[in-house]
Amino acid sequence: MIKKFGHDGARKYYEFNKRGLKRIEEIVKKENIDCDFQKVNNYLFAFKESEEENVEAEAKAYMEIGIHGEIVKIDSRISPYKALKITNQANFNPAKYLKGITDKLLENNVKIYENTRIIDIFEKNGAVAISSERKRIKAKRAIIASHYPIYKGFNFYFMKMIPQISYSILSGPTDIEIEDANYINTISNPAIALRFIKGEEGRLLNISGASHDAKAFKPNLEQIELLKDYGRKNFGIKDFPYAWCTQDYSTTDYVPLIGRVSKTIHIMASYNKWGMTTSVAAALLIKDLMTTNFSEFAQFFRPERVKLTKKLFTYNLGMIKTLLKTRCVPRQSLLKLPPDSGKVVKVGNKRVGIYKDKENKLYLVDVTCPHMRCGLRFNQLEKTYDCNCHGSRFDYTGKLLDGPSRRDLYKIEIDGIKNHLTNPSNE
Ligand SMILES: Cc1cc2nc3c(=O)[nH]c(=O)nc-3n(C[C@H](O)[C@H](O)[C@H](O)COP(=O)(O)OP(=O)(O)OC[C@H]3O[C@@H](n4cnc5c(N)ncnc54)[C@H](O)[C@@H]3O)c2cc1C
Ligand code: FES
Numbered sequence: 477m478i479k480k481f482g483h484d485g486a487r488k489y490y491e492f493n494k495r496g497l498k499r500i501e502e503i504v505k506k507e508n509i510d511c512d513f514q515k516v517n518n519y520l521f522a523f524k525e526s527e528e529e530n531v532e533a534e535a536k537a538y539m540e541i542g543i544h545g546e547i548v549k550i551d552s553r554i555s556p557y558k559a560l561k562i563t564n565q566a567n568f569n570p571a572k573y574l575k576g577i578t579d580k581l582l583e584n585n586v587k588i589y590e591n592t593r594i595i596d597i598f599e600k601n602g603a604v605a606i607s608s609e610r611k612r613i614k615a616k617r618a619i620i621a622s623h624y625p626i627y628k629g630f631n632f633y634f635m636k637m638i639p640q641i642s643y644s645i646l647s648g649p650t651d652i653e654i655e656d657a658n659y660i661n662t663i664s665n666p667a668i669a670l671r672f673i674k675g676e677e678g679r680l681l682n683i684s685g686a687s688h689d690a691k692a693f694k695p696n697l698e699q700i701e702l703l704k705d706y707g708r709k710n711f712g713i714k715d716f717p718y719a720w721c722t723q724d725y726s727t728t729d730y731v732p733l734i735g736r737v738s739k740t741i742h743i744m745a746s747y748n749k750w751g752m753t754t755s756v757a758a759a760l761l762i763k764d765l766m767t768t769n770f771s772e773f774a775q776f777f778r779p780e781r782v783k784l785t786k787k788l789f790t791y792n793l794g795m796i797k798t799l800l801k802t803r804c805v806p807r808q809s810l811l812k813l814p815p816d817s818g819k820v821v822k823v824g825n826k827r828v829g830i831y832k833d834k835e836n837k838l839y840l841v842d843v844t845c846p847h848m849r850c851g852l853r854f855n856q857l858e859k860t861y862d863c864n865c866h867g868s869r870f871d872y873t874g875k876l877l878d879g880p881s882r883r884d885l886y887k888i889e890i891d892g893i894k895n896h897l898t899n900p901s902n903e
Contacts, residue, residue: 478537480729481776487541488776489731493750496757497566504568509576511569512674517657518565519550522557523664530662531558538562551654553710554670555661565658567671570752594626595882603740608883619762620743621755624725624867624879627737634847634880635792636782637725637733637746639690639867642667643699643857645707646718649678652711661685666702683707683716687749691798691864696721696857721857723867723878724749733779734758736765743779798864802851818854818872820861827851828888829861831872840888841874847881861885 477486504513522528531547538545543562550559578588593608603618620627624637659670667685674680683706686699700719707713726748727733734744742765744758757773764771813819818831820843829843829852843852843861850865860877861870868879876884 477730478540481731483541485776486537488773490541490543492757492761492773492777493753495760496753496755499756499760500568500573500753501566503577504573507576507580509573511572511576513566513568513573514656516565516567517655518562519548519554519559519657519659520562521550521555521559521659521661523555523661523668525557527662527664528558531560534662535560550659553652554654554659559659567656567658569673593876594622597627597741598629599738599740615740617740617766618742620741621745621758623745625733625743625745627741627743629737631737631779633733633745634866636727637866638728639723639725639879640687640749641690641694641696641699641721641723641862642684642687642749643696643703643719643721644682644684645700645703645716645720646673647681647707647713647716649675650681650711650713651679652681652713666699666706668703668706681707681711681713690723690862690867691794693801693853693864696855700857719857721855723862723869724751725867727782729782732758732777733782734761734777735774735779737779742766745779799848799850802853802864816859817856818859820852820854826888829854829872829874829885831859833872838890839872839874840890841870841872841885842888843885845881846883846885847879852885 477489481489501513503509504511520531520534522531535545535547538560546561547558548561549556581588594605594613595608596606597618597620598604603615605613605615605618607613625631625633627633654672656672659668661668667687669684671682672679673682683703686702688694688699699721704716707716725746727746730748732744732746732748732754736742742762744755744762747754758777761771761773761777765774813830813832815832815836816834818829820827820829822828827843829841831839831854833839841861845852845863845865845868847863847866847868850863852861852863852870854860855862859872861872861874863869863879863881866880868881869877870881870885871877874885874887876882
């Protein structure tokens with residue numbers, strides 16, 4: 477941050493996020509939301525001895541912009557090397573927090589509409605959103621907070637936002653005695669973040685990380701194994717019954733895109749895996765813009781600041797390689813596909829995504845990404861089809877979940893290709 481934006485910019489980013497955290501705490505107290513909110517320390521730790529210099533560099537940066545940090549040693553099971561402690565951070569359960577907020581909103585007669593996919597928003601005497609059923613929704617103003625911004629405009633967000641996949645595992649109840657805090661390592665492979673979570677059965681250890689750019693083609697189950705391996709070796713935990721993977725967008729300057737994109741339309745996106753505090757701070761920024769037409773943070777986060785530079789073009793040129801790579805699918809037989817698993821196979825001239833559910837029912841979809849025609853890959857962990865190019869994701873029935881695509885995948889009639897699927901001579 478200091479390198480890119482100087483001390484004032486880095487301080488601004490810190491103050492902005494601090495504002496988000498303070499607001500969450502205020503809401504939790506005022507509305508009395510039971511969401512396991514607790515003030516904790518955060519430790520940025522070195523994973524290897526060679527990374528201690530990262531911790532020291534970060535401590536120096538903190539000092540330069542006036543954040544109180546202290547170099548300490550943490551529980552050696554997490555890491556025996558140096559760590560940087562920062563106080564007054566927080567942990568909470570975001571699902572319980574959101575439930576508390578939506579309950580309050582409903583009590584106050586605020587209407588929440590679900591299952592209405594918006595496929596476009598534009599400006600015409602206010603904001604007009606178009607739903608996937610081609611209905612128009614008109615409003616004085618609109619805020620787009622849809623992870624990947626729906627707004628088409630002249631923006632090329634798909635070229636400016638880099639999808640990154642991260643993984644997370646959760647243990648069963650554990651009696652490991654380690655300070656309740658947030659632990660995260662400096663740049664390393666795999667990235668590791670740890671925290672304890674209050675479960676109904678007791679205290680559970682959550683390990684997240686092993687992140688990579690979507691275009692890196694890493695097998696999801698192997699990334700999960702990296703995290704499990706760390707948990708087994710460092711804490712002796714044999715079993716992690718829960719595992720997920722998910723995706724978040726980052727900009728090339730690591731600063732989110734927040735603000736006005738036209739007179740009545742605002743976006744908030746690309747939180748670079750820090751969206752809990754940042755999204756709340758973003759909401760405050762947009763509220764300030766709407767009510768007073770001013771925010772001290774508006775200039776720093778303005779969405780139009782990310783220009784299509786040579787670096788971005790070079791990055792996106794690499795997408796042609798990704799596109800070609802994802803469109804090559806070896807011909808395979810489906811005969812060995814076990815229940816609850818999927819594959820992308822070539823049937824005739826078509827690339828077909830096939831998922832077989834636990835009851836052996838087949839779901840077939842055309843796995844050409846509707847956005848720019850990259851080939852989708854099956855994600856065995858989440859049972860989704862993911863696009864390595866710009867991050868569109870679909871469930872195994874073809875329903876769009878996330879990303880720049882605007883529609884679901886085409887379903888394929890089983891009858892038409894049944895022969896190919898059951899006859900090994902068609903391999
Ligand atoms: C492993 C991992 C760990 C993380 N840890 C932290 C952490 O410790 N601290 C932190 O601050 N952040 C963390 N994050 C990041 C944080 O979870 C995300 O940045 C944040 O949830 C993104 O919020 P969002 O509102 O942009 O998107 P979402 O939470 O995805 O919400 C978008 C909403 O828009 C809806 N939507 C999408 N498209 C449409 C459409 N076309 N029409 C209508 N509705 C639509 C979706 O259904 C969804 O409800 C972590 C992320 C990962 C992956
Ligand atoms: S081609 Fe862009 S998201 Fe798939």
